[in-house]
Amino acid sequence: MPPAPLHPVRPSPLVEQVVDRLRAQITGGHWPVGTRLPGETTLARDLGVGRSTVREALRALTGAGLLRPRQGAGVFVIATEPAEDWPTRLRRAAVTDVYEVRTAVEVHAARLAARRRTPEDVAAITRALDGRRAAAAHDDRAFVDADIAFHAAVVAAAHNPVLADLFTEFVPVLRAGLVDLLALTGRRTEDPNTADAAHAALLRAVADGDAEAAAEIPAEELADPFPEPARESGDSAPD
Known part of the structure; x- marks a missing residue:
């Protein structure tokens, strides 16, 4: 033509x-x-x-x-259609797929955090844990925000700007997915501060410089958090 x-x-x-x-x-x-x-x-x-x-x-x-x-x-x-940028790709991705990548990021970040943390990092993670516990008295959205802030503090302690940026890109999709997950499972009905022990253990492992323990905790905590109906539905995060 x-x-x-x-x-x-x-x-x-x-x-x-x-x-x-x-x-x-x-x-x-x-x-x-x-x-x-x-x-x-x-x-x-x-x-x-x-x-x-x-x-x-x-x-x-x-x-x-x-x-x-x-x-x-x-x-x-080289192409007749524009490439989809990363934030758009994340918004269109299934929450389960994003969560799997989040797990890989957080496990490695926790290991690095235990090796590289500073006293200021430990103090920031401690404050974030306190904030998560305080948010347990509030609704799911506030609790999810506090939970993400805790994990962001751990990622920041890894002192790898690429990991930190990657985690930040995940946050909007993660927030929506976690709020939906809590509503679906009712996980906070009996335990408003769900998984507090695991988060406290992660803080201790990072503070103690125990890299393998720090990596193992999020690996176990984040393993397959979605019940089968959520996986079968093929639900994606909202745009």
């Missing part, structure tokens, strides 16, 4: 207009996967904009996963 003609765009916001115009060429199949785009000078002339505007638009489309520059060869189409 021959490419559709490119017409000059109206001024401002130029970059966004160029991005939209080029994306339409790609997603419409006028530039199939593997196609080398015209050079910046040609695109700038056809679109009636400066080369710097074209360059910014190409950079945006590269970031969206549609284009890839090749040194000395030009810019090529």
Whole structure:
């Protein structure tokens, strides 16, 4: 299919207009996967904009996963649909899948926390445990927020910014999933401060520098928390 003609765009916001115009060429199949785009000078002339505007638009489309520059060869189409970003992927994921990855993150973070914790980290985890216990008197949402804050303090004590960022990305989906889980299981009906002993044990293991014990506690606590009906339903976290 021959490419559709490119017409000059109206001024401002130029970059966004160029991005939209080029994306339409790609997603419409006028530039199939593997196609080398015209050079910046040609695109700038056809679109009636400066080369710097074209360059910014190409950079945006590269970031969206549609284009890839090749040194000395030009810019090529590598996909006709934008890549789904990480936060969007998490919102669409099943809570059970997110929880499994959360387990891997927290088990490793707990092990590292026991090896790397500082007195300030131990104090922060202690405060978070106290906050979790205080939240036991409140509703499920408040309790879940306090529980997540405790685990976030443990992850922070690992002193690995990538792990910390990954955990932060999980939080919105985790929060929704944990609130639903508590409502489904009624786990706090008889024990409003459910799993307090495990959380206290994790604090002790981190404070004592016992890496293996620290890793074992979340591994056991987080193992298969979802009853079979929740798994069979295929429920996903809300958007």
